[in-house]
Amino acid sequence: MSFFSVEGISLQFGGLKAVDNVSFDIAQGEVFTIIGPNGAGKTSIFNLISRLYDSTSGKLVFEGQDITQVPAHRIARLGIARTFQNIELFENATMLANLLVGRHCHTTTNLLSEMLFLPGVRRAEKAHRRKVEEVIEFLDLQAYRDKVIAGLPYGVRKVIELARALCSEPKLILLDEPSSGLNVEETDDMSYWIRDIKTELGITVLMVEHDMSLVNRVSDRVLALNYGKVLATGTPAEVQAHPDVIAAYLGA
Ligand SMILES: Nc1ncnc2c1ncn2[C@@H]1O[C@H](COP(=O)(O)OP(=O)(O)OP(=O)(O)O)[C@@H](O)[C@H]1O
Numbered sequence: 001m002s003f004f005s006v007e008g009i010s011l012q013f014g015g016l017k018a019v020d021n022v023s024f025d026i027a028q029g030e031v032f033t034i035i036g037p038n039g040a041g042k043t044s045i046f047n048l049i050s051r052l053y054d055s056t057s058g059k060l061v062f063e064g065q066d067i068t069q070v071p072a073h074r075i076a077r078l079g080i081a082r083t084f085q086n087i088e089l090f091e092n093a094t095m096l097a098n099l100l101v102g103r104h105c106h107t108t109t110n111l112l113s114e115m116l117f118l119p120g121v122r123r124a125e126k127a128h129r130r131k132v133e134e135v136i137e138f139l140d141l142q143a144y145r146d147k148v149i150a151g152l153p154y155g156v157r158k159v160i161e162l163a164r165a166l167c168s169e170p171k172l173i174l175l176d177e178p179s180s181g182l183n184v185e186e187t188d189d190m191s192y193w194i195r196d197i198k199t200e201l202g203i204t205v206l207m208v209e210h211d212m213s214l215v216n217r218v219s220d221r222v223l224a225l226n227y228g229k230v231l232a233t234g235t236p237a238e239v240q241a242h243p244d245v246i247a248a249y250l251g252a
Pocket residue numbers: 013016018036037038039040041042043044045
């Protein structure tokens with residue numbers, strides 16, 4: 001059984017096939033990266049996996065479970081988290097509040113017990129706080145705990161979004177262009193975080209990325225996409241040497 005498999009998924013917007021019969025498998029513990037020119041369908045694949053979109057056809061299987069019809073709000077509970085190309089945080093809340101939102105999928109208490117602040121609620125809150133503090137330490141975010149997101153630099157907000165995804169304790173994390181908007185030094189830091197997520201936390205990473213130096217540094221395997229179709233899958237070197245990939249990037 002593979003850890004995660006995408007079996008012939010397609011997505012159509014009117015007459016446009018944004019994703020066209022795409023298949024791939026991801027092994028547990030690898031960093032798997034989707035590359036491709038603008039408009040190739042990369043984000044659409046992420047939106048299909050996180051169930052923001054329904055596929056026109058095909059199947060998604062996560063740890064042996066068919067998740068093709070699982071509603072978006074249950075995906076995080078299964079152990080799949082994601083970040084967005086354009087950071088999506090609560091701008092007027094503190095980092096800590098944003099990270100606690102990342103624990104939402106683990107909330108098992110009900111409204112009444114929360115209103116009465118029963119012992120179970122207090123225990124759960126402590127456990128959430130402990131997990132959040134672990135992530136803060138892991139990503140070295142201590143300085144920003146009580147800072148409001150809106151006042152923080154873009155590069156820091158990008159790491160906080162990663163932190164929020166980690167707070168849900170995912171088995172699979174989807175990173176949509178983790179380097180976009182970052183400078184060279186911040187991109188270097190991001191590559192270390194991604195490697196640590198894999199090696200220290202044992203979390204499988206599925207990533208969309210344009211920066212080929214980051215792709216080469218962190219990816220075990222790469223899939224190249226163009227016009228919604230798979231051009232090649234393999235090691236970063238194999239994929240970049242593939243004639244169809246070279247042609248797609250040169251616009252031939
Ligand atoms: N909501 C939508 N409605 C109609 N067309 C869409 C929609 N979202 C994406 N598309 C189209 O689907 C195709 C794939 O888009 P997608 O955003 O998945 O590509 P991408 O590879 O992520 O691009 P980029 O690298 O620019 O982010 C594009 O032609 C895009 O214009």
